[in-house]
Amino acid sequence: MKAAILGIGTELTDGQIVNKNASWISKKLKAAGLTTTAHLVVPDERKLMREGLEFCASHGDLLFITGGLGPTSDDFTRDIVTEWVGVPLEFDETSWKHVNDRLSSRGYAVKDIQRQQCYFPQGSKILLNSQGTANAFYLEAHGKKVFVLPGPPREIEAVWEDSIAEWLTENTKNLDPYITRIWDTMGVGESDVAVIVEDVLKDVKIEKGYRVHLPYVEVKLSFFKSQEKEMADALEKLTEALQFCTIARDGNDAAELFAENLKQIKSVCLIDEVTGQFLMNRLMPVLRDFMTDQSWSFSKSRAVKNSADLHLHVLPKDEHSCEVSLQYKGRVLKDIIEAPYKTANMRERRHQYFAEMALIFWLKNLS
Incomplete structure (x- = not known):
């Protein structure tokens, strides 16, 4: 079973946002032993949407279509899918109740334009979207299995957890991953x-x-x-x-593993006089989910004084080596990292190496 993913939205083709949904879905499919053959994005243009759907259908047995299920005039993914399948749209009262309940509970007035989100191709299975108003749906047509999902990543993750994960487990159990x-x-x-x-x-x-x-x-x-x-x-x-x-x-990431070990530590002081932005660039994406509940200090100078529970330092030794240290619960551990990149034009590569090796040292000694 091979998959293809179609992202719909002019904001994608204009470069306004990156299609992270395709990457997220592909990782989930890869974990299930499936191969993704295509990622395609098209703007909110009917002709290109239909051509994109047909292209993906020609390259995958399992199709994921994201975006274009909202209440506005540029949301017509359901119309294109319905035309491709060759069945009429049908209004779903349960989805209309979902829209009303979700909006009214948040103090929003329900408008008639939002009824648009409650039409689905005849014979499709409606998939609850617990994080938004637009329910997703699943259908089979032209020998393909098709999931049509909303655009916001949080809503896709919710639909996946509630409906698609179990479906994948059941429908891939006899495959050779x-x-x-x-x-x-x-x-x-x-x-x-x-x-x-x-x-x-x-x-x-x-x-x-x-x-x-x-x-x-x-x-x-x-x-x-x-x-x-x-x-x-x-x-x-x-x-x-x-x-x-x-x-x-096998995909283990030093920064992610290190961040997991930091979740139970209330205060951290990190001093990096060596790597410039590289260490911070590795850490920030994996730390942002829990940094607001902890005390953090990041500095480029050891002159900063801090009474944090955990101290992490990267200090220069010479052009090709640095000292990395960890101080926690009375323990002080140090090591010297020497870069294999010696030439002058490899300075940036050395800094990347120092950042990664520092993470690995801290991970090893904090686990």
């Missing part, structure tokens, strides 16, 4: 890593992939779960060959 094993390497160039991988796997028929997301070079091997036993020897050999530069495996 397509799985991916990942090695995140650091300190070695992409071409050098590729030479190692290609040499180890020269006689192995397996899908290989590489991705540079600095400071990492990611190696990916994909195969069907039924092939796991026959691939075991090759995976073991590659793991051994990449051991000297492997930092993480």
